[in-house]
Amino acid sequence: RVAVQKTGTFAWELAVIRAHGLDKQANLSVQVLELASPEAGKIALRAGNADIVVTDWLWVSRERGLGAKLTFYPYSSALGAVMVPASSPIQTLADLKGRKLAVAGGPIDKNWLLLLAWLKQGGIDLKSDATIAYGAPPLLAAKTLSGEMDATVNYWNFCAALEAKGFRRIAGIEDLLPKLGAKGRSAMLGYVFDDKWANTNRDKIARFIAMTRAAKEILSTSDAEWEKIAPLTGAPDAATLRAYRDRYREGIPRRPIADEEADARILYRVLAEIGGHELVGPAPELDAGTFYHAIPGD
Amino acid sequence: MARLLSFAMFVAIWWIASLFAGDAKLPPPPTVLTAMIAEARSGNLFFHLGATLARVTLAFTLAMALGTAIGYLMGRVRLADRLGDPWLILLLNLPALVAIVLAYIWAGLTEVAAIAAIAINKLPTAVVTLREGARALDAALDEMATVFALPRWSRFRHVILPQLSPYIAAAARSGLSLVWKIVLVAELLGRPNGVGFEIGVAFQLFDIPLLLAYSLSFAAVVLLIETLLVQPFEARSSRWRPRAA
Amino acid sequence: MARLLSFAMFVAIWWIASLFAGDAKLPPPPTVLTAMIAEARSGNLFFHLGATLARVTLAFTLAMALGTAIGYLMGRVRLADRLGDPWLILLLNLPALVAIVLAYIWAGLTEVAAIAAIAINKLPTAVVTLREGARALDAALDEMATVFALPRWSRFRHVILPQLSPYIAAAARSGLSLVWKIVLVAELLGRPNGVGFEIGVAFQLFDIPLLLAYSLSFAAVVLLIETLLVQPFEARSSRWRPRAA
Amino acid sequence: MRLEVEIASKTFKSAAGEQHDVIAGVAFALNAGEVGVLVGPSGCGKSTMLRILAGLDPDFQGRVSRPAGARIGFVFQEPRLLPWRSVEENVRLAAPLADEPKLSALFEILELKAHRNHFPGELSLGLARRVALARAFAVEPEFLILDEPLASLDAALASRLRDEIAMLIDGRSVMTLLVTHDVDDAVRLGDRVILLSPRPARVLADLPIRTPRGARGEVEIAAIKSEIMRRIDGCPTKQGGS
Amino acid sequence: MRLEVEIASKTFKSAAGEQHDVIAGVAFALNAGEVGVLVGPSGCGKSTMLRILAGLDPDFQGRVSRPAGARIGFVFQEPRLLPWRSVEENVRLAAPLADEPKLSALFEILELKAHRNHFPGELSLGLARRVALARAFAVEPEFLILDEPLASLDAALASRLRDEIAMLIDGRSVMTLLVTHDVDDAVRLGDRVILLSPRPARVLADLPIRTPRGARGEVEIAAIKSEIMRRIDGCPTKQGGS
């Protein structure tokens, strides 16, 4: 049983899986619970209505620290980006100083925190040096589009949509990671499930991961497949769909899980420092059991 | 007649405003109508509207029935009021989000949890309104009913209910609107269908015409119920009132 | 006394329930209290509570004042009722999300937009309640006021207001709760502070104790206002009522 | 069936916090078939006493033994009709057992035939009072309580109704308590006239009238009237005023 | 200052949809300082007429010329007090100009002194009516309308109040309209007695009484009374009943 956000990328993957009968090949019966908001998945997992949801390792580690034994397997390394209108005078991240900046997801959003950490290394404290508007991602995307905001830090799918409308990408958050100590693109999003459930369903999980890999493969090689799932993405035009496709492909995690975990450990420290206790909970370090290691071939 | 006129005025104002504001800020009526028709064609509109209406009906009925009973009790019995009041204020001021999240965590992402959470959100406002109604009951008529030994049911139906009816009407109307606001949150957070679900999707896609199409469809249903059922009934049951100019 | 008892009972039930349900499903009172104290220490609690209270106060006052006036008019003047009714039903059934999103789109991510959106959400429920109140006004007292040529203000204050007061009380209590529910959505969607903002953060982290800490703090503020201000005032102004047993 | 009343005291605490003594010792008894008339100055505590006797106010010092479970017909001082029910419904609700011929007869006597379908708000005060009378009679009461039943009616109608009441009481053994300000009514209807003092109410005199109602001549009536007038000391008779 | 009334017809449409003719042609005039008394059977349309004359009901056929802007004092048939204001506040609200000595005197006359701080719900009906009287007198009306002002009061008090009303009217040139069922009151207070038919109301007789109020002897009063009784045809006098 998996819970997905109806407009999320996971839903796209599942559509491909069904279209190609991958679930039958893997001998899995996938029950999909479609939900309408990102937080709904966490509720579904907590309430026991779903076995697998997609969210980030930050939350998993925090929950482990608080006693809920969840575990994580990489799903996507796609992160947000900083977007400005094409004609904007903003050229580099440092130019964001003194601007009106729309931050999607609020002050504990990982994109935002990573950006802050990066800029801090350059001696800029954006939190006090810019006018910041927190808010819901779609609303802020629209606000940036209408010109009310100078720039936005937003989730990658909204950025892709903006890009298709001619907006300029100042920087992808994933590009900032090396400077923060990570060795590569870290997959912050992943499949999350309960330890106990995982222990009893080892085989099922392995088959599930393999199945989704196959789907990712299809999506990364076949453009025709994108035409088929176009209605799901809500992309109003071909340009947006193309942007979605490219960003999605970039985000497919291809690194060994040990590397991912090592990077996560480093980034966690960075985030813990900047986000503080509120963000990471009682644990200053990434909880040891956060990553799921039982997949053959990692 | 006046209603039709008023409705026409509404559409006109909307249209003109959308011309001034631009499509992006406020889509004009035809755009929204197109979205509505498309959704209706595909059957989506009726499916989601139906799911939401079922939830609304259940939660509303539950909350009104319980709320009326508790509110009456608190209005009549001093002790009940004293004991219940802190709970009432707490419930009144419990954010919808919190109630819904807790309900889902406890009872799972089930229909029962959703309906219970919605009913719990609406309940205290019904209680508060009915409590005022019960406090304002006429003691003289009560004495009359006692002396003439009116049976319990007859007393409720003919002496008490008519006095409470304006309060019930107020609680029902504003309560329906509250239920409707909350069902959307509940559907957003943990139901795989319903208008709230669709509005959530439309919001994620920032599809304003779709957003409006669903919102207005629901309003239209309520408007229909009001015009065809509630208002004729109200007119009948308030015949006794001296007509105002 | 009864209030204290009731409050103690609430905490006890909560505690026992949390023991049964387990920490993850319902944190026990001390955990929430700890979270509350931590937030209070850091000053966050008061900052966000203050921001929200300011918004609530403004939006509430605006909506109540306007709602009372419009509701009174619609209850007294047949034509106003006929013309206004479809608009009222539409507004009543406009989802909070839609109103807030539209307000933010039109007026920008500003304080004004937030307060206007909240007020617009609350307005129709106040109108609906006050309309019932105005319809139930006593014509006999009205005639008395006319014959004795009571000045406008005196008539309003001494003849009309006391008759409307139970309806105003009901509209205010359930209205405050509605405003509070909606301010959270407004803050969640586009304000950089306030309890709703914090609840949004807590929700993203799925930090139930923090969620409850903020919710209960607000409820506590309202409880305090009720106990110290509203209820003594109500007791005074309803002295004339024959006391119930 | 017998009513025994011994109210030692009744006080009200007003909302302003003052204590008001309303009854300061009233004792009397009434047998089935008897009509007791309470006469006393306005505000002396008559209606309060009736409410106690009907069991509506348990908060007093003393003892009242009422016929248990007796059907009560009460004509309150104000009509107390349900504004949202028609005249006919108002009567039928209180007297679900009354049949159509009975109601017709009552409406005929009380001249209410044209108003059956009216709501109370569409009645004159006199009409509303008559509806209250119809309601009390329709229940075929064993204990009839009348608080100024004939006020607000024109002289002709009042006199006709007085005769009707007398007939009704004589026909069946109804225990009746009547409050009136009209000494004439009191003497013509009562078997026992109880005179009350100003607030707090005490019994000034308890005058039995031994001649049966039907047999009282004008001379005897005038004699009892002047006796009553004399007892209400210091009070100029209405006839002698101005 | 003069009141001229010419009501051709007044009909009510009841909620049940029936048409009720209430007034079918009433015309009379009243001069300043005069007391007009309306006498008619219960439900004939008297209160309706008073409401029209006070300007509360514009929906009728005919013409009423009232003194423009005259201060009106109206004692409604029911007290119509504000339940949420004390007795004193009820009076003061209607008569903001009345000063303390004046109010004291009024409360003294009406025996309301002990009840100044009571709420209307704590009054007996007779007391509430007296408050309504106090309110109407406190405004020092130029046009005084009294709808059965002395009902529900005991005989002694009623007779004292009747004298007070007479004094008040004679003292200043108040135009007064009085509705009463008590022929005695009518003859002792009125300058002109207007007898009305049963519903729909027509004027049966318009009897002027030319002797000034103070000078009327008992004999003359009795004569006018029997004249009135005779006019109300078919009506047995109250004295002669049973």
Ligand SMILES: Nc1ncnc2c1ncn2[C@@H]1O[C@H](COP(=O)(O)OP(=O)(O)OP(=O)(O)O)[C@@H](O)[C@H]1O
């Ligand atoms: N709103 C109304 N709708 C229909 N009929 C009405 C309405 N108000 C009064 N009536 C009718 O008008 C008639 C006259 O009423 P009105 O109150 O004037 O009588 P009245 O002469 O004052 O009688 P009373 O002596 O009993 O007070 C009554 O028959 C009553 O039923």
Ligand SMILES: Nc1ncnc2c1ncn2[C@@H]1O[C@H](COP(=O)(O)OP(=O)(O)OP(=O)(O)O)[C@@H](O)[C@H]1O
């Ligand atoms: N709820 C109350 N609180 C305080 N005082 C009250 C209350 N009810 C009645 N009283 C007082 O009790 C006294 C008696 O009232 P009651 O109604 O019994 O008088 P009554 O004899 O029926 O007079 P009337 O002939 O005017 O009807 C009055 O002085 C009144 O002010």
Ligand SMILES: [Mg+2]
């Ligand atoms: Mg009384």
Ligand SMILES: [Mg+2]
């Ligand atoms: Mg009348």
